[in-house]
Amino acid sequence: MQILETSRLTLRELHPDDADALSLVLSDPETMRFYPAPFDRPKVEQWIDRQIRRYANNGHGLWGMVLKSSGELVGDCGLTVQEVDGVSEVEIGYHVRRDLWGQGLAAEAARACLDLGFARLPVERIVSLIRPENLPSRRVAEKNGMTVWKEVQWHDLPHLIYAIRRERANSK
Numbered sequence: 001m002q003i004l005e006t007s008r009l010t011l012r013e014l015h016p017d018d019a020d021a022l023s024l025v026l027s028d029p030e031t032m033r034f035y036p037a038p039f040d041r042p043k044v045e046q047w048i049d050r051q052i053r054r055y056a057n058n059g060h061g062l063w064g065m066v067l068k069s070s071g072e073l074v075g076d077c078g079l080t081v082q083e084v085d086g087v088s089e090v091e092i093g094y095h096v097r098r099d100l101w102g103q104g105l106a107a108e109a110a111r112a113c114l115d116l117g118f119a120r121l122p123v124e125r126i127v128s129l130i131r132p133e134n135l136p137s138r139r140v141a142e143k144n145g146m147t148v149w150k151e152v153q154w155h156d157l158p159h160l161i162y163a164i165r166r167e168r169a170n171s172k
């Protein structure tokens with residue numbers, strides 16, 4: 001199912017057949033340097049299953065990022081629910097295949113997900129949880145008007161919580 005469209009991308013629900021294409025993203029050691037380890041094939045399959053459960057339970061999750069020009073699945077971007085300091089927050093997350101970094105694809109997809117999130121969900125803010133040393137991810141958040149709200153320990157590691165409030169997102 002297609003979720004949204006930007007000038008260069010469509011975002012659609014992931015399905016089990018996406019495991020090959022998504023492995024090129026999530027099994028790449030450089031892409032996954034802020035995770036405990038790159039994903040092996042079973043982890044990629046579990047990752048897809050988790051998103052499919054999220055679509056059913058929450059109506060959203062990380063969606064597949066497809067390049068319109070080639071039809072290739074080149075990453076993911078979407079909305080998930082995360083517990084931060086005991087509060088449920090809607091988070092924007094993204095991963096892009098490494099050979100396509102630096103072309104603005106993550107920012108383009110994330111912007112569209114922010115708009116969709118505020119349009120569909122009754123939330124006053126949307127966040128991104130980002131390791132302080134993850135400068136490209138921080139830049140994506142900042143390009144979309146997010147600012148650092150607070151720093152927390154999350155999964156035992158320091159994370160910056162970037163946030164944008166509904167009224168600010170609507171005014172951009």
Ligand SMILES: CC(C)(COP(=O)(O)OP(=O)(O)OC[C@H]1O[C@@H](n2cnc3c(N)ncnc32)[C@H](O)[C@@H]1OP(=O)(O)O)[C@@H](O)C(=O)NCCC(=O)NCCS
Pocket residue numbers: 030031032034093094095096097100101102103104105106107108129130131134135136137139140
């Ligand atoms: C984070 C990620 C999705 C960004 O994807 P992308 O499509 O390259 O993102 P964009 O092109 O929209 O923006 C990246 C920005 O970071 C900047 N950047 C890249 N490396 C940087 C660095 N070392 N220091 C500072 N800025 C950097 C780019 O110049 C660009 O900013 P600009 O448009 O102002 O020039 C991609 O790097 C990725 O998949 N990383 C691994 C997964 C990950 O960390 N996901 C986020 C988890 S919180």
